[in-house]
Amino acid sequence: MIDSAKNRADMRIIVVGAGMSGLLAGIELQKAGYTNFVIYEKADKVAGTWRENRYPGLTCDIPSHAYTYSFAPNPDWTQRYPPGPEIFAYFARVTEEFGLNERIVFNKEVTSAVFEDGGWTVGTADGASERADAMIVATGILHHPNIPTFEGQDSFKGPIFHSARWDESVELDGKRIGVIGSGSTGVQIVSALADRASKLVHFQRTPQWITPGQNPQFTEEQRAAFRANPQLMIDLHDSPELKEGLRMFTRAVTDVNSPEMAAVEAFTRMNLENNVQDPVLREKLRPNYRAACKRMIISMDYYEKVQLPAVEVVREKIDRFEANGIRTADGEFHELDIIVLATGFKASSFMRPMNVVGRDGVELNKLWDKRPSAYLAVSIPDFPNFFMLNGPSAPFGNLSSIAVAEYQMMLVMKLLEVISSGNARQISVSREAMATYNSELIAATKGTVWASGCSSWYLDPDGVPTIWPYTLERFMEETSEPKLDAFERA
Template sequence: MSETQHRKLRVAVIGAGMAGILAAIRLKQGGRHDVVVYEKADRIGGTWRENTYPGLNCDVPAHAYTYSFAPNPDWSSFLAPGPEIQRYFENVVDNFAIRPLIRFNQAITSCIHRDGRWNIETSGGLHDEADIVIAATGVLHHPSPPAITGLETFAGDRFHTARWDHSVPLDGKRIGIIGNGSTGVQIVSALAGRAAKITHIQRTPQWIMPMPNDPYTDEQREAFRQNPALIDQIRYGEQYTSLVRRFTDGVSDPDSTQMAEIETVCRNNLEASVQDPELRERLRPNYRAACKRLIYSPDYYQMVQRPDVEVVVGRIERVEPEGVRMVDGSLHELDILVLATGFHANRFMRPMTIQGINGADLETFWSRNPTAYLGVAMPDFPNLFLLNGPTGPVGNFSLIDIAERQWAYIEQLIAQVESGKCRAVNLKTEVMQDYDQRRVEAAKKTIFGSGCASWYLDANGVPATWPWNYDAFATQTAAPKLEEFELIG
């Protein structure tokens, strides 16, 4: 079919974070559709806009956490700091000229399928109708404050890490950090030596995978500029790709040699890094490595051995005006209380009202647990596609890699509509049910299901993430099987 015979579609993208930017660029490059991006905030960036805490970086190598079509020779270090990542996305938006497509301060309140199109309402009072909707809302963007008795009585400064108060001076203060995921670990490393004292309060310790974070020299960055193949060696080279494959093979099979290797590296990191036997045992988890999302750090174990850092492992009784009281009766007096307690990882597009065909309502469809086929599609929500949606491999490898693979899959479904073969594509219910059944059974057998509490677990205690390895995801998202979809109209 010639170019002029393609249907011009109205495509609405929800979110101007990493995945929404990707979708907007690819749609603009296609040049055939009318594209708009709705962003709830006043600027782009998603999680890199929301999170600005000290020590923020990405635990995926910078050159691997980069769009395949927009390499960046100027990363300052192997693991990029958050402000650089935000600047990278800002630059990409401008370099690919998609900023005019973005409607800022327009959170989607409802998205209802009516008369063959998606009817969209925003918090700013805009109404739109779209043929295709791309939900690129991200995973970790609804902060989850802890339910701790007396939290509101704390007399000092208190804030969640995703709402960091930069007006609060940190130097010379007694700072308590509740939570020891990647965020808590990064903050401890960043503030040790600045604060008078750091108290890192954690319910259970974490396994730490050593990850060097060497800065790139001016000479290296110039070499990246002159020879982009050097960037490809990092992004696609055997060293990184083999690590990803070994890790995902290990996660999907806890009895594998790959999993044993991961556990050995983490255990040796603890044994070799922490000299004090009592502290070493305090930091030793009682579950298998990678059961919780693995923490990557070049220096956490070194930082917690400083005399101005204290690790407190146990349950909190309550927060008092002076500080945090543990169940053992000890009181840790603080000037600043930082809540590194993560996000509601099961929200995704919610609290938007999203209604499809045949009476489908997203809140009802996700009442047991959020799910989407390959993290992309759901039955009875025709022409609604997700990027980094539920059951995708969040935490297993680069989210940009995941989103680019999912977008290539989605593009092929959109092509069915723009070619005129149908007005909508709708995932078949039996395909979703079969996928969920297979996924749940496989997820229970992964390392994530080996017996620990983590944000990977859904309300039924089943790991909600992708349970198979990297190659399985790459294969299954390479091309949609059209027989799995109903072609409507």
């Protein structure tokens, strides 16, 4: 008789990354009796993107009680949209509470993984290597900064830094600051620094649609009630209003001609029309693409802050950096003391530059040369016992990445159970199932808002969205129970 419990205890599993998804993987493995696992983290702390990003104004655009693990509510959130330091503290606390610190090896960067002799040989930057029966790659998508180069960049005399490499030694108050980039990060930084800078120039070649939000504080009485009755937090996490809002939004973005999409566009257009008084500035801030084609931005005060006398919005292309500022293509010179690159991340990299080689020498870098893909964002053909969390085609959008990772981890646990139960030694999605999945996915993206005519990090080099094009309910259903006929087992 197969001893599943012993197999779970013996199976060597390497988890790559101690961010939100990697911590989740560790917790779920422990719960299920997989005790022979390790989490390798390239940095010296947990929390991934919330460790890397420390810029002024950093907040999550998911309501705080929805941005928690379903099994670990947090009574200590101070406001509806949690600030970055609180999110980092939450993940650090969860790590401690679930005993994961002893499972994590910090400053251990995985550089290679090669499938050979029925298992994975995993190499790390310190020159070490070890064997694993299975891998869970939880490297995330927002960890390789996209750092552009401009003519004359080295001539600028002041500090230049990316938003994910914030230089906390730089004094900001009273300075002339240029912010390049109009995504969520750029908007948050501008809002945070508009009252502090003597001059703030927001360089945005492409303006964004912005939806208004309110960010009320949780009172001490409310937080005390959460501590006394955790069900209150669970109710907020699973509130019908939040779920209906998510359903409405996913219906909108997955059907560009839907009434829900029309409602989203009307709401964001009204926000611009009603809150920016100067018609010239209003047109500078008006996008020329459909709302939600790029990730929607929630801001409590961006439109208010860009109307301050010290703030300027510049749509002209940057021509070059000079010693004391930036010159744009129209010849105008903007004197600056500090330049911030809020230019996002190389989202399509995923675990790369790790050198991952699957069965029969299949190289992931070549396989993903044009378009990263993974079945349900979890499994790749010819990469047995190799699982991803928040991989290609996951439901990114404006959904909670924690919720998405929890659905995916349920699928991973079911696939691991196939191995531990003795029904297979190796499992991965078949090439045929992957091809069908990809063709259906690509066809379905044509009706989504992401394919409606804008440039975004959701698109592959051919302009095809790499994001889940269906409803969140369908993703939940697809990941709840594996369709084993889609998987090769050996």
